[in-house]
Each structure stands twice: as C-alpha cells, then as structure tokens.
Amino acid sequence: MSATAADFYRDEFARVDAWLPGRRLPWLRRARESALAYFADTGFPTLRQEEWKYTNVAMIEKSRFALAAPDRDGVTAEQIDGWSLPGMLRLVFVNGHYRPSLSSVGDLPGGVTLTGLAEQLERAPERVEALMGTVPAAYASGFAALNAAFMTDGAYVEFADGAVLDAPVELLFISTGPDLAMHTRNLVVAGAGSRISLIEHHVAAGEGAYFSNAVTGIVVGHDAEVVHHKLQQESRKAFHIAAVQADLQGGGRFTSRSFALGGGLVRVDIGVGLNAERAACTLDGLYMIDGRQHVDHHTRIDHARPLCTSRELYKGVLAGASRAVFNGKVIVHADAQHSDAYQANRNLLLSDNAEVDSKPQLEIYADDVKCSHGATVGQLDPEQVFYLRSRGVDDASARALLTFAFAEEVVERVDIEPLRALLETLLMGQLPERVKELL
Amino acid sequence: MLEISKLHVSVDDKPILRGIDLAIGAGEVHAIMGPNGSGKSTLAHVLAGHDHYTVTSGEVRYRGRDLLALSPEERAREGIFLAFQYPVEIPGVANIYLLKAAVNAQRKHRGEPELDAVDFLALVKDKLQLMGMSQDLLYRSVNEGFSGGEKKRNEILQMVVLEPKLAILDETDSGLDIDALKVVAGGINAMRSPERAILLVTHYQRLLDYVVPDRVHVLAQGRIALSGGRELAQELEMRGYGWVEAEAANRRKGGA
Numbered sequence: 270m271s272a273t274a275a276d277f278y279r280d281e282f283a284r285v286d287a288w289l290p291g292r293r294l295p296w297l298r299r300a301r302e303s304a305l306a307y308f309a310d311t312g313f314p315t316l317r318q319e320e321w322k323y324t325n326v327a328m329i330e331k332s333r334f335a336l337a338a339p340d341r342d343g344v345t346a347e348q349i350d351g352w353s354l355p356g357m358l359r360l361v362f363v364n365g366h367y368r369p370s371l372s373s374v375g376d377l378p379g380g381v382t383l384t385g386l387a388e389q390l391e392r393a394p395e396r397v398e399a400l401m402g403t404v405p406a407a408y409a410s411g412f413a414a415l416n417a418a419f420m421t422d423g424a425y426v427e428f429a430d431g432a433v434l435d436a437p438v439e440l441l442f443i444s445t446g447p448d449l450a451m452h453t454r455n456l457v458v459a460g461a462g463s464r465i466s467l468i469e470h471h472v473a474a475g476e477g478a479y480f481s482n483a484v485t486g487i488v489v490g491h492d493a494e495v496v497h498h499k500l501q502q503e504s505r506k507a508f509h510i511a512a513v514q515a516d517l518q519g520g521g522r523f524t525s526r527s528f529a530l531g532g533g534l535v536r537v538d539i540g541v542g543l544n545a546e547r548a549a550c551t552l553d554g555l556y557m558i559d560g561r562q563h564v565d566h567h568t569r570i571d572h573a574r575p576l577c578t579s580r581e582l583y584k585g586v587l588a589g590a591s592r593a594v595f596n597g598k599v600i601v602h603a604d605a606q607h608s609d610a611y612q613a614n615r616n617l618l619l620s621d622n623a624e625v626d627s628k629p630q631l632e633i634y635a636d637d638v639k640c641s642h643g644a645t646v647g648q649l650d651p652e653q654v655f656y657l658r659s660r661g662v663d664d665a666s667a668r669a670l671l672t673f674a675f676a677e678e679v680v681e682r683v684d685i686e687p688l689r690a691l692l693e694t695l696l697m698g699q700l701p702e703r704v705k706e707l708l
Numbered sequence: 709m710l711e712i713s714k715l716h717v718s719v720d721d722k723p724i725l726r727g728i729d730l731a732i733g734a735g736e737v738h739a740i741m742g743p744n745g746s747g748k749s750t751l752a753h754v755l756a757g758h759d760h761y762t763v764t765s766g767e768v769r770y771r772g773r774d775l776l777a778l779s780p781e782e783r784a785r786e787g788i789f790l791a792f793q794y795p796v797e798i799p800g801v802a803n804i805y806l807l808k809a810a811v812n813a814q815r816k817h818r819g820e821p822e823l824d825a826v827d828f829l830a831l832v833k834d835k836l837q838l839m840g841m842s843q844d845l846l847y848r849s850v851n852e853g854f855s856g857g858e859k860k861r862n863e864i865l866q867m868v869v870l871e872p873k874l875a876i877l878d879e880t881d882s883g884l885d886i887d888a889l890k891v892v893a894g895g896i897n898a899m900r901s902p903e904r905a906i907l908l909v910t911h912y913q914r915l916l917d918y919v920v921p922d923r924v925h926v927l928a929q930g931r932i933a934l935s936g937g938r939e940l941a942q943e944l945e946m947r948g949y950g951w952v953e954a955e956a957a958n959r960r961k962g963g964a
C-alpha cells in the first residue's frame with residue numbers, strides 16, 4: 270500500500286487516541302495497536318485478492334476521512350422520529366457514538382443489557398474483554414483491522430439465559446457529515462434459550478462522502494435465536510463497509526436479513542459458524558440499486574458439525590449503471606454429516622448497463638449431505654409484461670409491478686410490521702405513482 | 709366489430725399467417741379450428757398486440773379504428789380481451805391486484821371513476837361465484853401453482869370481470885374436465901350480448917355444443933381454408949382436417 274495511507278492512519282490514531290474509549294485498559298490498548306500495525310502492514314484490500322477482485326476500494330484509500338469526535342448537537346430528537354421505526358426500543362448512534370439522550374431503552378427486564386459499547390467498557394470491561402478476546406482476531410481484511418484500531422462505540426446487547434423482549438431493538442446509526450469516518454463495533458450475546466430481534470439501521474443526515482465501517486459480532490447460545498436485520502440507507506456517495514459474524518451453539522438459530530438500498534460503494538461480509546449440532550441459519554438479502562452504485566455481498570456459512578441447516582436467498586435489482594457482486598460460500602466440513610444447505614442468488618437487470626457477478630460456492634467435505642445452490646441473472650420476462658399489458662396495465666407500470674413482486678419475495682419474510690412497511694414504501698418509492706395505487 | 713383483411717404475419721422472419729380475411733360483427737360468436745401449428749394462437753396474439761409477431765402486410769380494423777396502431781394496453785382498455793392458451797404465472801402479483809388494476813385502467817380510460825376496494829370486491833365476488841371459484845384464489849399470485857384447468861378458469865374470470873367488447877379465447881376448453889367445461893361455457897354464454905363479439909379458438913366440437921357459434925372457420929397453413937356454419941365443426945370432428953387442406957390446395961390450384 271502507499272505509505273501515505275498508512276501514515277495518515279497512524280497520525281489519525283495519535284490525534285484521537287486521547288478520547289478513544291477504554292484507553293486505560295491495557296488489553297484494549299494492545300489490541301488497538303496491533304490492529305494498527307497489521308493495517309500498516311497489509312493496507313486496504315486490492316483487486317488482486319480473490320475476495321476483492323470485483324470491488325475496488327482505491328477511493329477509500331485515497332480519501333482522508335477523519336474519525337468523528339463525539340458530537341452533542343448534530344442531531345435532534347425530531348430528526349430521530351423521522352428516521353426511526355415505531356414501536357421499538359432504540360439505541361441511537363451519531364457519527365459512531367452512542368447518544369443515550371436520543372435513545373429509548375426504557376425499563377428493561379432483568380437479564381437484558383442494552384447499552385453502548387463504550388459505556389459497557391466502563392461498566393464491565395472484563396466481560397467485554399472475554400467476548401472480544403484478548404488476542405486480536407485474524408482480521409478478515411484491512412477494514413476489520415481499522416475497525417479494531419479505531420472503534421469508538423457500538424451497541425452492546427446481551428440477553429441472559431432465557432431472556433426475551435417483546436419489542437425488537439433498533440440500532441440506529443446516523444452519519445451527519447461528509448469526510449467523516451465511523452468505526453463501530455456491535456456485540457450481541459444471546460444466552461441459552463433467549464431470543465433477540467435487532468434492526469441495524471444506517472441512515473444519512475446529509476449527502477456527501479463519508480466512511481462507515483461497521484463490525485458486528487454475534488454469539489448465539491444453545492437453543493437461542495437471533496434475528497439480525499440490516500437496513501442500509503446511506504448517502505449515495507457514502508462508503509459503507511460492514512462485517513457480521515455469528516457463531517452458533519447447539520440448537521441455536523440465526524437469521525440475517527440484509528437490505529442494501531443506499532451507499533455509493535458498499536461491501537457487506539456475513540459469516541456464520543454452525544458450530545454445534547442442530548444449529549440453523551437463514552441468510553436473506555436484497556440489494557436494489559441504480560446510478561453508479563456498487564454493492565458487494567460476501568457470505569460464508571461454515572457447517573462445522575452434523576445436522577445443521579442453512580438457507581440463503583439473495584435477490585438483486587439493478588438499474589442504471591449499477592454493479593452488484595454476490596459471493597456465497599457454503600463450506601460443509603468433513604465432520605458435518607446430514608448437513609442441509611440451500612442457497613440461491615437471483616438478479617434482475619433493468620438496464621443494459623448494469624452488471625452483476627454472482628458466484629455461489631459449495632465446498633463439501635462430508636459425504637452424507639443435502640446441498641444445492643443456484644444463481645440467475647436475467648431481465649423481466651417479456652411474456653409476463655405482455656400478460657399484464659394485455660389486461661390494460663401500461664408498460665411502465667407492468668414493469669414496475671413485476672420488479673416490486675420480485676423484490677417483495679424477500680421483503681415479505683420480514684415479520685416486524687413497521688420494518689416491512691418501511692421497506693415496501695422504499696421499494697415503492699422507486700415505482701411510478703400509478704402502481705402505488707394498485708398495491 | 710372486427711375486420712381482418714389480407715393479414716400476413718411473420719415470426720422471426722418466418723411467415724406464419726399468409727393472408728387472413730375475417731370479419732366478425734357485434735353479437736356474433738365465431739369459432740376458429742385448425743391443425744396444430746396452423747397459426748391460430750399467432751392470430752390471437754397479433755390481435756392482442758404481442759410484439760414478437762410482425763405484421764408484414766394487411767390490415768385489422770376494430771370498431772372502425774386501425775387496431776394495429778394501438779399498444780396492447782390500449783387495445784385492452786378499448787375492450788379487447790385475450791384468454792391465453794398458456795396463461796403465464798406471475799409470482800408475487802396477487803390475482804386481486806391484477807384484476808383491480810385491469811378494471812381501473814379500463815374505467816379510467818373511459819372517464820369513469822375508479823372502483824374503491826369495497827365496490828371492487830363486491831363485483832369480483834359475484835363473478836367468482838359464477839365461475840365456481842373460491843375467494844382465496846384472489847389472494848394467490850396470478851396463476852402461480854394453479855392447475856391447468858384452474859388457469860383456464862382464471863382467464864374466464866378475468867373476462868367476466870372486465871366485460872370486453874371483443875373476447876378472443878384461445879383453447880380455453882383444452883385441459884378442462886367435463887364439469888369445468890360447463891362452468892367455462894356458462895361464463896362465455898353469460899358474456900354473449902348484441903354488443904359483444906367472441907372469437908373461440910378450439911380443437912373440440914364439445915365446447916361448441918355449449919357455446920353455439922354463428923360461424924366456424926378452419927385455419928390451415930396460415931389461411932382461412934374453409935368457413936361454414938356450426939355443422940362444419942361436426943364434420944371436422946368426424947373427418948379430421950386432411951380433406952380441408954386438400955380441398956383448399958385444389959381451390960388454390962384451380963384459381964391460379
């Protein structure tokens with residue numbers, strides 16, 4: 270990498286060191302420093318790396334995003350009402366810092382911890398240390414290393430054994446300005462038999478280019494369930510890099526529903542470890558992009574033990590000169606007999622200039638398994654368009670209706686009513702007025 | 709109502725229809741029969757405006773207007789309805805949405821107020837009953853997972869809801885069981901009126917026992933080879949198509 274980017278981030282670290290959370294914790298300090306050293310060594314991923322060959326992050330490398338300091342005035346409660354989903358508990362983060370005054374957590378039942386990571390580092394540093402690990406992880410990329418070095422805050426969600434909340438929890442991440450960097454880290458721990466439903470929701474308070482680098486770690490205990498929704502509505506110039514890793518214990522269930530609508534350059538990595546018998550995961554995703562948006566999803570599911578199930582459906586709608594990448598890896602390890610895995614990626618190209626690279630990958634090292642996958646890239650079916658037109662629906666509405674129907678397959682699986690309604694409104698925002706009347 | 713003259717149609721540069729002349733007046737029911745591949749569905753699709761088919765020459769006038777100049781949706785709003793031989797499945801679009809969209813597109817076109825959800829449902833429930841269909845079918849995706857017969861019935865449901873001026877039914881009777889055939893025939897007969905014309909494409913005399921046509925035409929090799937009254941259908945049922953084609957070929961030779 271160019272020495273200049275490494276220098277920039279070293280200087281940046283020196284600049285912000287004084288106010289980074291947990292600076293008195295030696296283990297955290299070591300973790301940050303070794304992450305920084307790793308980054309200085311490795312730098313940003315390049316097109317030469319197999320996992321990054323379709324996604325060029327040179328623009329991020331060239332830019333000089335400054336880590337956002339805690340900002341007390343940038344966002345008002347009224348604005349929050351405009352973005353947030355009704356009827357949920359809410360943790361609000363502005364430019365990567367938890368804002369309790371804008372959040373609404375209410376009286377939590379025993380066994381439920383919902384707070385900011387920085388706060389939890391003050392309250393229970395040993396617990397956080399145990400979860401994050403004393404030895405720095407093998408970073409998946411330079412982005413993960415940058416996140417480990419610079420993380421300012423994030424959500425800390427822990428449910429003790431058997432804990433359940435009636436309402437889902439919205440984690441609302443707001444970016445207010447151009448040229449800022451946000452490195453957030455969420456930690457989610459579901460004790461045995463507990464049930465957590467989260468919505469990680471990224472919005473932009475303004476236009477402009479900024480850099481959001483979010484890492485989420487999820488531990489799903491025995492027979493616990495975690496549903497992680499991610500709704501990404503970043504500005505059209507934003508760089509959004511996200512990594513989610515979920516590790517499941519026996520009988521645990523994990524569902525990820527990722528909706529990528531915004532952002533200029535977006536990369537989302539989702540990894541699931543099915544680490545004990547009868548763990549199950551569902552990964553659903555929808556990217557709906559146009560203009561020059563570039564959205565890359567990489568998913569990886571490890572069937573490490575027998576009798577686990579995984580289901581994956583990613584759909585993409587591409588207009589304009591947008592570009593999508595889908596890479597879905599399912600690895601069935603030698604020990605993982607009776608694995609059941611299904612994966613599909615379906616893409617709808619609405620324009621000749623849009624492009625998609627889809628690569629489902631099955632690696633199977635066990636012999637008694639049920640695995641299949643499929644990928645399609647296509648246009649709207651002219652016979653379906655004609656059928657609708659032959660019933661009096663105009664051409665544009667027919668196409669819009671079919672596009673909506675294509676995307677709706679993923680949206681309708683969302684069982685949180687306000688989120689589903691918002692998604693449908695957002696989808697419909699891209700359709701002509703006439704069609705909205707029909708639906 | 710409909711006047712087709714010297715219509716030539718190609719698909720991918722391959723001529724399929726080679727000079728069709730056919731006139732259907734208001735209030736009439738015409739049947740088109742003919743061997744597989746003779747061009748019956750091609751004719752139906754061309755009338756509905758499918759752009760895969762190229763009209764190379766000839767003219768079609770519909771209620772005094774140049775039909776071929778209209779888009780498929782304009783034709784539909786002007787009262788043309790095609791019941792497809794192979795209705796497509798449209799996952800994710802509920803039957804009821806399509807029906808409502810179709811009805812309101814037509815009403816808007818005629819300058820009538822659009823129906824609200826309540827009035828619309830009342831209208832549709834009536835027609836469902838006529839077609840012996842259950843209400844949950846409305847909320848299923850258009851034709852998705854429907855059996856062959858259910859798809860055909862669904863086409864006729866759309867027809868009776870839309871009340872077209874010219875209905876073209878492409879083998880709606882194929883694949884129906886005996887009871888369903890009666891229901892479908894009942895739907896078609898309910899549509900018969902002095903203002904309406906119906907064009908039935910069929911292979912079987914049986915439908916014509918229930919829906920008695922005014923005229924029967926035989927399409928062979930892209931032309932109307934023979935026309936007659938309802939007794940022609942009975943003759944075809946007994947004798948097949950061979951003689952018609954031979955006769956038509958003779959006539960062409962004689963004429964040349």
Ligand SMILES: Nc1ncnc2c1ncn2[C@@H]1O[C@H](COP(=O)(O)OP(=O)(O)OP(=O)(O)O)[C@@H](O)[C@H]1O
Nearest residue numbers: 719720724743744745746747748749750751760793
């Ligand atoms: N979309 C198409 N592409 C290529 N060839 C076509 C297409 N549509 C029709 N044809 C050809 O045109 C000819 C007439 O087909 P058409 O479907 O009109 O026949 P038909 O009379 O309806 O037959 P059937 O009784 O089997 O329904 C056939 O040879 C068919 O293969």
Ligand SMILES: [Mg+2]
Nearest residue numbers: 748749750793
């Ligand atoms: Mg046919």
